[in-house]
Amino acid sequence: MNIFEIKHATKVFNQVEVLKDISLTVSEGEVVSIIGPSGSGKTTLLRLATFLERMDGGTFSYMGEPAIVEKDGGYSYVSKHKIKQLQRYFGLAFQNYNLFPHFTVMKNITDAPIKVLKRNKEEVYEEAKALIKKMGLEGKEDAYPSQLSGGQCQRVAIARALAMKPKILFFDEPTSALDPEITQEVLKVIRELAAEKMTMVIVTHEMFFAKDVSDRIVFMDKGVIVDQGTPEELFNSENERTRAFLGQYYNM
Amino acid sequence: MSMQLILTKLLLGMGVSVQLFVLTLVFSLPLGLVFSFGRMSKNPIISNITKVYISIMRGTPLMLQLFVIYFGPYYWFGFTTSTGYRFVAAAIGFVMNYAAYFAEIYRGGIESIDKGNYEAAQVLGYTKVQTFFRIIFPQVIKRILPSITNEVITLIKDTSLAFVIGVSEMFTVAKAITSATKSVGAYVIAAIFYFVFNFIVAFIMGKLENKMGYFERESAE
Ligand SMILES: Nc1ncnc2c1ncn2[C@@H]1O[C@H](COP(=O)(O)OP(=O)(O)O)[C@@H](O)[C@H]1O
Ligand SMILES: [Mg+2]
Numbered sequence: 168m169n170i171f172e173i174k175h176a177t178k179v180f181n182q183v184e185v186l187k188d189i190s191l192t193v194s195e196g197e198v199v200s201i202i203g204p205s206g207s208g209k210t211t212l213l214r215l216a217t218f219l220e221r222m223d224g225g226t227f228s229y230m231g232e233p234a235i236v237e238k239d240g241g242y243s244y245v246s247k248h249k250i251k252q253l254q255r256y257f258g259l260a261f262q263n264y265n266l267f268p269h270f271t272v273m274k275n276i277t278d279a280p281i282k283v284l285k286r287n288k289e290e291v292y293e294e295a296k297a298l299i300k301k302m303g304l305e306g307k308e309d310a311y312p313s314q315l316s317g318g319q320c321q322r323v324a325i326a327r328a329l330a331m332k333p334k335i336l337f338f339d340e341p342t343s344a345l346d347p348e349i350t351q352e353v354l355k356v357i358r359e360l361a362a363e364k365m366t367m368v369i370v371t372h373e374m375f376f377a378k379d380v381s382d383r384i385v386f387m388d389k390g391v392i393v394d395q396g397t398p399e400e401l402f403n404s405e406n407e408r409t410r411a412f413l414g415q416y417y418n419m
Numbered sequence: 420m421s422m423q424l425i426l427t428k429l430l431l432g433m434g435v436s437v438q439l440f441v442l443t444l445v446f447s448l449p450l451g452l453v454f455s456f457g458r459m460s461k462n463p464i465i466s467n468i469t470k471v472y473i474s475i476m477r478g479t480p481l482m483l484q485l486f487v488i489y490f491g492p493y494y495w496f497g498f499t500t501s502t503g504y505r506f507v508a509a510a511i512g513f514v515m516n517y518a519a520y521f522a523e524i525y526r527g528g529i530e531s532i533d534k535g536n537y538e539a540a541q542v543l544g545y546t547k548v549q550t551f552f553r554i555i556f557p558q559v560i561k562r563i564l565p566s567i568t569n570e571v572i573t574l575i576k577d578t579s580l581a582f583v584i585g586v587s588e589m590f591t592v593a594k595a596i597t598s599a600t601k602s603v604g605a606y607v608i609a610a611i612f613y614f615v616f617n618f619i620v621a622f623i624m625g626k627l628e629n630k631m632g633y634f635e636r637e638s639a640e
Contacts, residue, residue, distance in 0.1 A: 217542055251544060259542045265535035269557050269634045279543040282553065311634040331543060 168195045169231065170335045170366045171216065171257070176225035178211050185211050187390045189225070193335060196364040200377035203387035204412065209370040210262070212387070213337050216368075217259050218250060229256040230334060255284075258328030260338045264320040266312040272299070272323050273308045276330045284331070291330070298326040302356055318349035322356055329360075336360070338369040354380075374416045378402060386412065420600050429605060432592030433612050435506070436578045439588060443513040443574060450514060451521025458526055469522070476519030482580050485512040489584040502585075509581040509588075517574060524566045528559035561631040568624040575617050589613070 171193040178186040186208045193199050201209050214220040216227060218234070226235040226242060234253055235242050244250065266275050273295060280291040299305060302322040312320055321341050328336055338357070342350040354376050360367065361380050371377050377384055378398045385395040386409050394401060394409040404410060457469035476484070489508040492498040500508075532555050540550040579590035589609050596605035 219538055219541065254542065254544050257542075261535065261539065263535060265533075265539035267536065267539070267554055269561070278553070279545065282549060283544040313634060327543070 169193065169228075170195050170197075171227070171229055171368070173212075173216060173227035174225055176212070176215055176227065177223050178208070178215060178220065179223045180211075185390050186215070189387075189390075189392055191385065191392070193366060193368055195334075195366055197382050198361045198365075198367045198369065198380055199383045199385060200381040201368065201370045201385045201387055202372070202374065202377060202412070203393075207387045208390045209387055210339055213259065213339050213368070213370060217257060217337060218254065229253050255331065256334045258331055258333035258336045260321065260324050260328055260336065260341050262339045262341070262343055264312070264317075264324040266320055266324055266327070268312050271309050271311055272304060272315070275312070275323055276327045279327070280330050295326070295330060298329055301359070302326045303352065316349060317345045318352050321345070321353050325353075325356060325360075335366040335368065338367065338371070340370050340372065343372060374413065388412070420596065425596055425600070425605055426608070428592050428596060429589060429608055429612065432587060432589035432609075433616070435586065436575075436581075436588040436590075437616070439506070439509060439513060439578045439581060439586070440574060442510045443517055443578075444571065446510075446514040447517035447521055450518035452525050454518055454522035455525035455529065458522055459529065473519045473522055476516050477523070481512065481516050481577060482583050484516055485509060485580060485584050488512045488515075505584050505586045506581075508584055509586045513574070513577070513581075517570065520570055521567070524563050524570070525559065527566075528563040529555065531562060532558055561634075564624070564628050564631055568621070568628070571620060571624060572617060575613065575620060579613075 169192050172191075174190045176186055176189040177184060189208075189212060191199070191212075201212070203209055211220060215222050221244070222235065224242075226233060228234060232249075232253060233245065234250065235244055245253075267278075270278060273292075276295045276298060277288075277291045280286045280294075281288055296308075299308060302325065304319060304322055304326070307315065307319060307323075312323070315323065325336075325341070341357070342353050345353065350373065354373065357367070357369065357376075358380055369377070369380070381398055383395060384398055384401045386393050386401065386406075388408055394404055394406045396404070401409060402413060404413075454469055454473065457465050458473065460466045460469070485508065488511050489500075489505065492500055492504075536554050536558070537550060540554050545554065578588055581588050582591040582594065585591065589612060593605040593609035597603060
């Protein structure tokens with residue numbers, strides 16, 4: 168089953184087309200990594216998929232439910248109410264975490280399930296405790312984000328997203344702000360999620376991680392998907408641009 | 420006039436000052452928030468009207484505003500107002516004036532909050548109202564509390580301006596006692612009262628600021 172599908176997506180900023188006809192399908196349990204040089208439109212693609220930015224062309228859907236429908240010969244977004252429902256299908260881990268600074272770790276994780284999903288408080292707390300354990304954050308329940316390292320913050324952000332029980336989790340360069348050792352602790356939890364068959368789309372610059380965690384790697388450049396395939400296919404690609412991009416990493 | 424009588428009169432005056440102080444805060448703090456929304460409104464008519472209002476309130480003397488509110492009904496509409504209106508006029512004037520100052524403080528605070536908070540809240544499905552009151556506003560309060568404290572301290576002293584429209588607050592009383600007793604003793608006592616009032620308020624605000632220090636100003640990184 169397709170969890171997420173985006174077709175012919177375009178996005179224009181100040182008359183510059185930063186996404187040109189992007190199509191991507193993610194099926195259940197699949198881990199897709201998106202790689203590509205800075206400025207190629209990776210963040211913009213995730214922002215379209217998460218309703219943080221409006222598309223200028225194309226359509227997308229979650230679980231077969233469209234976010235954009237044909238209407239009066241054109242395309243338009245579905246109702247606000249319907250968008251709220253679609254929002255429950257995905258979670259997003261931001262590049263700079265965007266934790267709520269005035270909430271403790273526990274509250275960052277439990278507030279939305281309780282206040283947005285109106286779920287039972289005790290149940291949510293039990294689940295949050297399990298998530299905290301899974302993320303290796305035991306003992307940090309009552310800490311504020313300012314008291315945590317970057318790696319811990321990103322793991323809280325991942326737990327906060329998971330607490331909403333999304334069908335798919337998007338990551339925007341989850342480790343780009345982190346030191347190499349701390350990067351590994353975040354990648355470890357993402358690997359564990361992959362092993363549990365969590366559906367994920369991960370924008371990353373960690374090539375070796377992408378290679379061994381992904382079912383499929385998508386290479387984007389200048390607003391288009393240049394190449395994609397299994398890690399083996401991509402790392403042995405004949406495509407000139409793919410080879411040039413990956414070459415930078417091998418020469419390091 | 421006996422010392423006891425002087426003290427009693429001054430204390431009654433102080434009671435009026437405190438009432439004015441409390442009423443002003445109770446109404447101008449929420450009203451200021453409403454004005455700050457108006458000022459930040461995407462609707463240009465609303466934002467411009469609020470902008471002009473705020474600049475008039477901040478750009479003209481409070482004393483003059485009190486005169487306009489107190490004498491306005493009579494000169495413009497021919498209403499005769501009762502003496503009770505003095506206090507009401509003073510309260511309205513202070514609320515309108517302080518709300519304008521608070522509006523600008525709120526606006527500065529709201530605009531200083533990292534946009535990432537809104538985006539994270541949106542992705543998690545919070546409504547606009549939840550996002551503001553659960554996520555944004557608590558951070559705003561912490562950030563603006565020092566500026567609010569400044570205004571609150573100023574307000575204590577400003578309440579003496581109600582004297583110009585004959586409200587029998589502490590300064591008005593002190594002045595009356597001084598002319599009756601031909602001695603500045605009442606002024607000295609009034610000064611001590613203002614100072615003590617200030618001290619108490621500063622102490623309470625300091626406690627509040629400490630309480631808000633539970634999380635650091637910026638999130639990590
Ligand atoms: N809000 C915006 N306004 C204007 N231009 C933007 C905005 N967001 C992104 N861009 C531009 O779109 C292009 C793609 O950016 P982005 O999606 O962030 O790329 P990536 O994440 O791959 O580095 C860049 O040229 C960037 O400058
Ligand atoms: Mg990016």
